[in-house]
Amino acid sequence: AQRVTQPEKLLSVFKGAPVELKCNYSYSGSPELFWYVQYSRQRLQLLLRHISRESIKGFTADLNKGETSFHLKKPFAQEEDSAMYYCALLNFNKFYFGSGTKLNVKP
Amino acid sequence: NAGVTQTPKFRVLKTGQSMTLLCAQDMNHEYMYWYRQDPGMGLRLIHYSVGEGTTAKGEVPDGYNVSRLKKQNFLLGLESAAPSQTSVYFCASSYLRGPGGELFFGEGSRLTVL
Numbered sequence: 001a002q003r004v005t006q007p008e009k010l011l012s013v014f015k016g017a018p019v020e021l022k023c024n025y026s027y028s029g030s031p032e033l034f035w036y037v038q039y040s041r042q043r044l045q046l047l048l049r050h051i052s053r054e055s056i057k058g059f060t061a062d063l064n065k066g067e068t069s070f071h072l073k074k075p076f077a078q079e080e081d082s083a084m085y086y087c088a089l090l091n092f093n094k095f096y097f098g099s100g101t102k103l104n105v106k107p
Numbered sequence: 108n109a110g111v112t113q114t115p116k117f118r119v120l121k122t123g124q125s126m127t128l129l130c131a132q133d134m135n136h137e138y139m140y141w142y143r144q145d146p147g148m149g150l151r152l153i154h155y156s157v158g159e160g161t162t163a164k165g166e167v168p169d170g171y172n173v174s175r176l177k178k179q180n181f182l183l184g185l186e187s188a189a190p191s192q193t194s195v196y197f198c199a200s201s202y203l204r205g206p207g208g209e210l211f212f213g214e215g216s217r218l219t220v221l
Contacts, residue, residue: 009147036210044150044197044212086149088210093138093157094165095199095210099149 006098021072023087032090113213130198139181
């Protein structure tokens, strides 16, 4: 069965520090993975998807099939990055989400 | 273009009461979903629909029913509300054609069952 695990409930870093939000998955096929973000008082929205290999707002995420991970990284965190981050896996027609990591970037 | 709209945004129910949450999307998306969001548990899929007239169970379907009579609307019903159904409910829709499908979310509906 597919599963998405985000081991950290809360991650606090100082502005300018690197940040890495962890995501591990279990899935038997070739996964389609995403990171979604929910800023305060805003809707959940797509941040990035692994298939696009893009960098959004300075964030990148690399799919590591050997370690079954899709960690989200940013070299220099900004205060506006403070939000709730969800890793998600698409299996056929269904999106499965992790439990989320709250990122708090301190000034 | 409103995207995904959920009504109501807030509701307080007593145990045993029934209610319906309405989700409407104006993007002509085929796929629609209902999730619940609980602290420490993330988003869990309740039911979903791959097109008008179709529905299917997700991870946590018990205690909920859904209907998709029109392509743009996806209704979530609670026949007999229980305190365990206190949660924030999110509707989402997607086009899901080919790889890289994206979910578009509503603002959420906060339901409290006393």
